[in-house]
Amino acid sequence: MQPLLSVRNLTLTYPNGYQALKGISFDVMPGEFLVIIGLSGSGKSTLLRCLNRLLEPTTGSITFNDRDITHIQGEALREHRARIGMIFQHFNLIPRHSVIKNVLYGALGATPTLNAMLGRFSDDAQRRAQEALQVVGIPEKAEIRADSLSGGQQQRVAIARALMQQPQLLLADEPVASLDPSTSHSVMSYLERINKEMNTTVICNLHFLSLVRQYATRVIALKNGEMVFQGSPHDITDEWFATIYGEDAVEVEIR
Amino acid sequence: MKRLLAIIIDGLLGASVGALIERVIVPALLDTSGAADTSYALLASGLGAAIYIIAGLAAKSSIGGVSLGIDTPEGRSLRTVSHLGWLTLSVFIVGGWIITAISPIEFFSGDGLAGAGRIFQALITPEFDIIGEAVSAMIVTIFTAFMATVVAVPISFLLSFPAARNVMSETPLTKTIYVILRVILNIMRSMEPIIWAIIFSVWVGIGPFAGMLALVVHTVASLTKQYSEQIEDVNSGPIEAISATGASRIQVLWFAIVPQCVIPFLSFTIYRWDINVRMATIIGFVGGGGIGTLLTQYQGVAKYNEVGTLVILITAVVWILDVVSARVREALR
DSSP states (O other), X not given: OOOSEEEEEEEEEOTTSOEEXXXXXXXXXXXXXXXXXXXXXXXXXXXXXXXXXXXXXXXXXXXXXXXXXXXXXXXXXXXXXXXXXXXXXXXXXXXXXXXXXXXXXXXXGGSOHHHHHTTOOOHHHHHHHHHHHHHTTOGGGTTSBXXXXXHHHHHHXXXXXXXXXXXXXXXXXXXXXXXXXXXXXXXXXXXXXXXXXXXXXXXXXXXXXXXXXXXXSEEEEEETTEEEEEEXXXXXXXXXXXXXXXXXXXXXXXX | OHXXXXXXXXXXXXXXXXXXXXXXXXXXHHTOOOOSOHHHHHHHHHHHHHHHHHHHHHHTOOHHHHHHTOOOOOHHHHHHHHHHHHHHHHHHHHHHHHHXXXXXXXXXXXHHHHHHHHHHHXXXXXXXXXXXXXXHHHHHHHHHHHHHHHHHHHHXXXXXXXXXXXXXXSSHHHHHXXXXXXXXXXXXXXXXXXHHHHHHHHHSOSSHHHHHHHXXXXXXXXXXXXXXHHHHTSOHHHHHHHHHTTOOHHHHIIIIIHHHHHHHHHHHHHHHHHHHHXXXXXXXXXXXXXXXXXXXXXXXXXXXXXXXXXXXXXXXXXXXXXXXXXXXXXHHO
């Protein structure tokens, strides 16, 4: 089977000289639920943002669907981003706009600029937005302002927005880091359903190892911009844990 | 580098003190109208500058250094700096008193007080026969300000994006555009609307149109700055999220940045209209039309009872607008 995504010797140096990624290589197969772990500042978020090219890598290459997307620009870049959904730690919804509008914004990549600005989304997009809200279980919230929802509900709206893109790949950057434990599991189970039922590949940054063991099919660990572990979530022994998180770290459970 | 700047500050202060003493204070004391020979003034400035700089270097700390935050004088050097500081302040106050021709004698003279009494008398017994004329002039002023705001808002809105650092940080070209635009706006804002009014009253003739154009220029400069600072302040999360959907640049501006700015933009705009009504009044003095022009006309022929009516009307309108705009802005928050 061909990998969906191939990352080779990826480095990224920020303009201020900080080296966030130092030669990362890995493959992602279609249908995987890949989790990236590591301390804050280890390069997880930077890596994720290279994959949908919110950031441009310094050297190395990223191949998606057999296409080199490392340095694409303009129209090609927008098409690439539109194929990849993304959700964020702070949800990043447009606060004053309604839930359904926020979901529709997932279709911006496929909507002509002027039509979108006039609020004209295609009938197909309108229908799929309703469906996406059904999938995440909050169809009744469609007309409510996004910032009046709870954190967990906002994250579900963000997932619905990502689903609007009909993504081949879903990126999740610390999706549960600002949620409480029970809501965390609810959001993670939506990601799991999208992964299993819609066969969407998921790459997710996580902090809690208990969540990693429950949801990941494979794990990558970063430390100071380098990949220090790659394997099954059950292979993360205490020694690996100490290597990834430092000698003094104690594992925290979330149930 | 900062040390050099500190020395320049010390030199300028010393030179000012020397020049003030030689040009202003000494002639006032000797009751002469200032020596005609400029070489003495140069000598005095040079001497002052030299004393300040040498004192600063000798004490290893100076006024310039303290004001730039690079010196923290103690003991003897603190005494030197504080003596020089008090000397500078005293010379500036004495020199300033003489230059502005402050004269308590005239302030309290019988003739003067009688004149003031007449004006105040007139102002508090306003001539309400001209109220119709006054109100229609006030309406001209209010709408001059209103139209200036209406015309300036879309221009400012469009300019505020290229004037925002976070929007323009991508390439060297956009950064250059940003810097040039910011410089032009700063120059435009530094020129008082009253100067623009003089320019436009020659250009399009005296009247409300000239006043409006003057206000448009100033409003564009001010609103663009406020708008763009608001844009620089937006949360970058939604920008990332909308970009990640494959949205175009314009879509990102419209869907991620604009919704975060609408309310503050409205608030700035209402406040600007409020300011513009006040400015339109002043601009009327130099040919901008409306109540300001009417006021100069009556004041020119010393009809102070009529002036009183106008002053009361202006005060009332400005006060009402101030309260209303504050309330609306409060409600918008």
